[in-house]
Every structure is written in C-alpha cells, then in structure tokens.
Amino acid sequence: MIQQIATRPYSDQRPGTSGLRKKVPVFAQENYAENFIQSVFDSLSGFAGKTLVIGGDGRYYNDVVIQKAIRMAAANGFARVLVGRGGILSTPAASHVIRKYGAFGGLILSASHNPGGPNEDFGIKYNISNGGPAPESITEAVFARTGKIERYLTVDTPDIDLGMIGATQVEDMTVEIIDPVADYATLMEELFDFDAIRALFAGGFSMVFDAMHAVTGPYATEILVRRLGAPEGTVINGAPLPDFGGHHPDPNLVHARHLYDAVMGPDAPDFAAASDGDGDRNLILGRGIFVTPSDSLALLAANAHLAPAYRGGLAGIARSMPTSAAADRVAEKLGVAAFETPTGWKFFGNLLDAGKVTICGEESAGTGSDHVREKDGLWAVLLWLNILAVRSEPVLDIVNAHWREYGRNYYTRHDYEGVDSAAAAGFMSGLQASLESLGGRQSNGLVVTRADSFAYRDPVDDSLTENQGLRIFFEGGSRVVFRLSGTGTSGATIRLYVERYESDPHALDQDPQATLAPLIEAANALTGFKAAIGRETPDVVT
Ligand code: VG1
Numbered sequence: 335m336i337q338q339i340a341t342r343p344y345s346d347q348r349p350g351t352s353g354l355r356k357k358v359p360v361f362a363q364e365n366y367a368e369n370f371i372q373s374v375f376d377s378l379s380g381f382a383g384k385t386l387v388i389g390g391d392g393r394y395y396n397d398v399v400i401q402k403a404i405r406m407a408a409a410n411g412f413a414r415v416l417v418g419r420g421g422i423l424s425t426p427a428a429s430h431v432i433r434k435y436g437a438f439g440g441l442i443l444s445a446s447h448n449p450g451g452p453n454e455d456f457g458i459k460y461n462i463s464n465g466g467p468a469p470e471s472i473t474e475a476v477f478a479r480t481g482k483i484e485r486y487l488t489v490d491t492p493d494i495d496l497g498m499i500g501a502t503q504v505e506d507m508t509v510e511i512i513d514p515v516a517d518y519a520t521l522m523e524e525l526f527d528f529d530a531i532r533a534l535f536a537g538g539f540s541m542v543f544d545a546m547h548a549v550t551g552p553y554a555t556e557i558l559v560r561r562l563g564a565p566e567g568t569v570i571n572g573a574p575l576p577d578f579g580g581h582h583p584d585p586n587l588v589h590a591r592h593l594y595d596a597v598m599g600p601d602a603p604d605f606a607a608a609s610d611g612d613g614d615r616n617l618i619l620g621r622g623i624f625v626t627p628s629d630s631l632a633l634l635a636a637n638a639h640l641a642p643a644y645r646g647g648l649a650g651i652a653r654s655m656p657t658s659a660a661a662d663r664v665a666e667k668l669g670v671a672a673f674e675t676p677t678g679w680k681f682f683g684n685l686l687d688a689g690k691v692t693i694c695g696e697e698s699a700g701t702g703s704d705h706v707r708e709k710d711g712l713w714a715v716l717l718w719l720n721i722l723a724v725r726s727e728p729v730l731d732i733v734n735a736h737w738r739e740y741g742r743n744y745y746t747r748h749d750y751e752g753v754d755s756a757a758a759a760g761f762m763s764g765l766q767a768s769l770e771s772l773g774g775r776q777s778n779g780l781v782v783t784r785a786d787s788f789a790y791r792d793p794v795d796d797s798l799t800e801n802q803g804l805r806i807f808f809e810g811g812s813r814v815v816f817r818l819s820g821t822g823t824s825g826a827t828i829r830l831y832v833e834r835y836e837s838d839p840h841a842l843d844q845d846p847q848a849t850l851a852p853l854i855e856a857a858n859a860l861t862g863f864k865a866a867i868g869r870e871t872p873d874v875v876t
C-alpha cells in the first residue's frame with residue numbers, strides 16, 4: 335500500500351557539478367534523502383510503467399539509500415527497477431545499463447572521488463534515458479522542488495536482499511538484481527581489440543591497476559585478468575570497501591602517489607592506471623611518465639582509429655573549458671569539430687546525442703566516448719592498452735612523439751581546498767568586477783590580452799550557462815582560469831588552472847611546475863588571490 339509521508343523542505347539541496355553531495359550526517363537527517371529522491375520524481379513525468387536503474391559505488395550509506403529508493407520508486411509508479419548486485423554499479427556501467435535496457439532513467443549513489451565513511455561524503459545523482467547526467471533544466475527543477483516539498487511516497491515493505499541475482503516483487507513493481515559487471519565487460523569487448531591486448535599481456539607486458547578499494551575492482555578483475563589474461567596481481571586494492579580503506583579514492587598524483595613512484599622507480603611496470611570511487615575517472619602512467627589528463631585526451635583522440643570502435647574516425651572532440659587545448663590541435667589536424675563546454679559531463683550529452691562528437695574529456699582525469707554518456711575510467715585504460723598493443727611502443731615514446739608533432743600544452747591545476755566560503759565568494763566577485771580592466775595589463779613580463787567569465791551556449795538546445803569560470807588570457811596563448819568547485823562538501827574549493835603552449839622542439843621536456851610558475855605569479859600579482867583567500871600554497875597540485 336502506498337504511504338504518503340509528510341515532510342518539510344531543506345534549503346541546501348541544489349545539485350552541483352555532478353549531483354547532490356553532502357556529508358553522511360547531512361544525508362542521514364530525517365527524510366533528507368527521501369526529500370531529494372521525491373523531488374527528482376516530482377520533476378519528471380511519464381515514467382509510470384517504466385524502468386529505473388539504481389546503483390552506486392558501494393560507499394558507506396549506499397545500502398540504506400538504495401532500500402529507500404526502491405520503495406519510493408514502487409510508490410511513485412515505476413514498473414521495474416534494475417539494481418546492481420550488492421547495490422554496485424560503476425557510473426559508466428550504470429549509464430550503459432540505462433541505455434541497454436531502455437530505462438527511463440537512473441539514480442547513481444556516489445560522491446565519486448571523495449572519501450567515504452560515517453562522517454565522509456555521500457551523493458545522489460539522477461541520469462536521464464540517454465544514460466547521462468540530467469541537464470541543468472532538470473537539476474534546477476529538482477532544486478526548486480526541494481524548496482517546496484511537503485510529502486513523499488513510499489511503501490512499507492521489508493528490505494530487499496541485494497546479494498542474489500534474480501527478481502522480487504515490491505507491491506506492483508519488479509526489482510531485478512543484475513550482475514553489475516557482465517553487460518559492461520561485454521560492451522568493452524565490442525569496442526576494443528581484445529585479441530591484440532591479450533597478445534600484449536601474453537608477451538610479458540606488465541601493468542598495475544589500482545582500484546583504490548572502490549567500485550572498479552570487480553570490473554577490472556573481470557576484464558583485465560579474466561578476459562584479457564593479465565597476471566593475477568595486476569589489479570591491486572580490488573575489493574570495494576564502504577570507506578575505501580580509509581583513503582581518498584582519487585586517482586591523482588597525491589592520492590595515487592605510489593603508482594607514480596612505481597613507474598619512476600627501478601623495475602617499473604610498462605603501464606599503470608587507477609580509477610576513482612565510482613569508476614569514471616582514470617590515471618594513466620607509463621614507465622618514466624605521468625600522462626596529464628589533458629594530454630591523455632589528445633593522445634586518445636589522435637590514436638583512437640587504432641581501436642575497432644573508432645576505426646571510421648571521429649565526428650568531433652569536446653573538452654571542458656579548463657581542459658588544455660591539446661585536444662583542439664588534434665581535432666584541427668583530423669579536420670573535425672572541437673567543442674569547449676563548461677565543467678561537468680552533463681554538458682557533453684547533447685553533443686554526443688546529436689552525433690557532433692565521439693570523444694570527450696576533462697582535465698580532472700575524465701575521458702569517454704559515445705559508447706555511454708558518462709566519463710569512463712576503464713574505457714580510457716582499455717583504449718590506451720589497445721593503442722599500446724597496436725603501436726608496440728612505450729607510453730613515453732608515444733607521448734614524446736605526440737608533442738613533437740603537435741607541440742606541448744604545459745598544464746597544471748592548483749586546488750585550494752576548505753577555503754572560507756565568504757572569502758572565496760568575495761574573491762571571485764571582486765575578480766569578476768575587475769575583468770575588463772585587466773586587458774593590456776602587464777605582470778612578470780606577461781601581457782594580458784583579455785579576461786572574461788566563461789559562458790556556454792549549447793549548440794543543440796540553445797540553452798545558456800553562465801559564470802563557468804574566470805579566464806585571463808596572455809599574449810602567446812597562455813591562460814589562467816579561476817573556478818569554484820561544485821563538488822566539495824566543506825567550505826569552498828578554488829581551482830586555478832594554468833596552461834602554456836610550447837612548440838619549440840627543444841623545450842618539450844621541462845618540468846610543468848617550473849615552466850608554469852611565472853604564470854601563477856602573474857595571476858597572483860594581477861588578482862591578489864593568495865591574500866584574498868588567506869593561502870600561500872595549494873592543497874593539491876595535479
Ligand atoms: C569536479 C571536476 C569536474 C568533474 C566533476 C565530477 O568538479 O573538476 O571536471 O566533472 O568533479 O567528477 P568540480 O566542480 O569540483 O570542479 V566525479 O568523478 O566527481 O563524478
């Protein structure tokens with residue numbers, strides 16, 4: 335029987351870059367998760383009798399919210415929910431399952447690379463029928479609804495056993511527990527030349543994949559070890575844990591430092607990679623080299639034709655604005671369109687659906703293609719493996735050859751985390767106000783050509799998204815970008831993105847931090863950001 339439960343609105347349920355993310359104690363408040371889920375359902379129409387996919391990255395509190403979501407889906411009129419066994423579905427796998435089974439949409443329970451545990455982060459994101467994150471028109475409608483909600487619908491049934499594949503009935507709705515890995519692994523087999531990669535491993539190619547005790551463990555073990563024959567031990571930290579073993583499941587040079595040390599040390603493996611909490615990010619390393627995500631995007635685009643799925647070429651390439659322009663140079667050479675979108679995968683969905691782009695990427699270690707509508711960590715790893723199998727060259731040589739051909743976009747991102755929210759907002763609005771006066775100014779020998787606030791007009795639905803980062807451009811094509819993070823859960827995170835293009839073939843092997851330091855100094859001199867936010871050094875440098 336459907337129950338109508340009275341509730342009162344919370345004022346802080348605006349979805350950020352990728353869904354609603356809060357600390358677990360916030361989500362555990364009375365009706366907090368229920369309010370958000372009901373607001374999602376109330377903002378949609380036409381789902382009666384349809385299918386909803388529910389999955390998550392296995393973090394703390396997933397099990398609790400999944401049960402709530404199942405009951406609420408039944409009460410709201412869905413005919414069927416598909417749930418990954420154990421409540422597990424990586425974000426790209428959830429996207430694929432939504433598409434494959436023609437679902438109306440899906441709820442993904444994750445806070446991605448943020449830590450998990452009773453006092454750490456949790457999140458809920460709604461994806462639409464194309465498998466991608468809901469566009470802003472929907473997330474804004476959901477937020478508006480959360481401010482007015484007075485009741486939610488649920489049913490009074492016992493918890494579902496999520497551990498067994500099979501179907502159960504909850505009132506009029508069928509709950510199907512599905513294998514979270516099988517459909518995704520099969521999709522990867524269709525995209526890539528598994529025979530070539532199998533031969534690569536058989537020939538002694540050595541690799542480490544760190545699943546960081548997050549969702550990709552079972553996927554990587556099935557695909558790399560079982561289907562591709564990589565030796566046991568290739569996948570490390572492969573068991574998903576609710577608290578990720580106490581670590582940040584963030585595949586960057588801070589939280590996956592050991593992989594960097596491994597590829598730089600003696601007896602380095604040929605290749606090393608990692609993914610994040612929900613499996614949509616990737617870290618790529620080869621013996622002697624860390625491949626910056628912006629470069630990885632460009633390299634994947636330039637070499638994608640070596641994999642069966644992309645043999646026919648690319649329709650176009652899209653990157654988020656803060657991502658380096660390395661991919662644009664590849665698009666130019668290929669003679670295909672290049673798009674620059676705001677941060678967050680939701681902006682790629684329309685371009686992919688319209689067939690305007692095939693490969694997309696972000697500087698935050700996200701790359702993906704038109705095979706799903708999320709970024710996809712293991713996809714990037716497998717495309718790299720496919721390329722390595724065909725080219726039979728070390729990662730280092732492939733990257734160096736790319737730079738010789740295209741020039742190098744030196745790139746870094748400096749994150750200032752846990753900044754006082756008022757100070758961060760004050761700095762950003764002050765800078766915004768002074769943007770026009772920056773043109774023509776000079777600092778540290780660098781001349782500002784122009785500065786602006788990035789806005790995006792979606793070429794497919796004509797929607798306008800403003801305030802997506804403050805950009806300062808310098809003579810010679812260098813730039814710095816200031817942007818407030820939309821995924822943090824405490825205080826504000828300011829991201830400073832820095833880029834400089836170098837075409838001199840004798841200047842391609844500089845240290846990025848050293849070569850970009852003058853730009854960072856100029857940015858500080860022009861904007862006074864360090865004093866404004868009370869910080870001298872960044873918390874994370876990638
Ligand atoms: C960050 C990244 C962005 C990414 C988003 C979600 O957002 O910068 O590129 O799309 O996380 O990724 P923000 O607003 O904090 O900069 V994930 O793997 O957290 O779903």
Ligand code: CO
Nearest residue numbers: 446610612614
């Ligand atoms: Co993620």
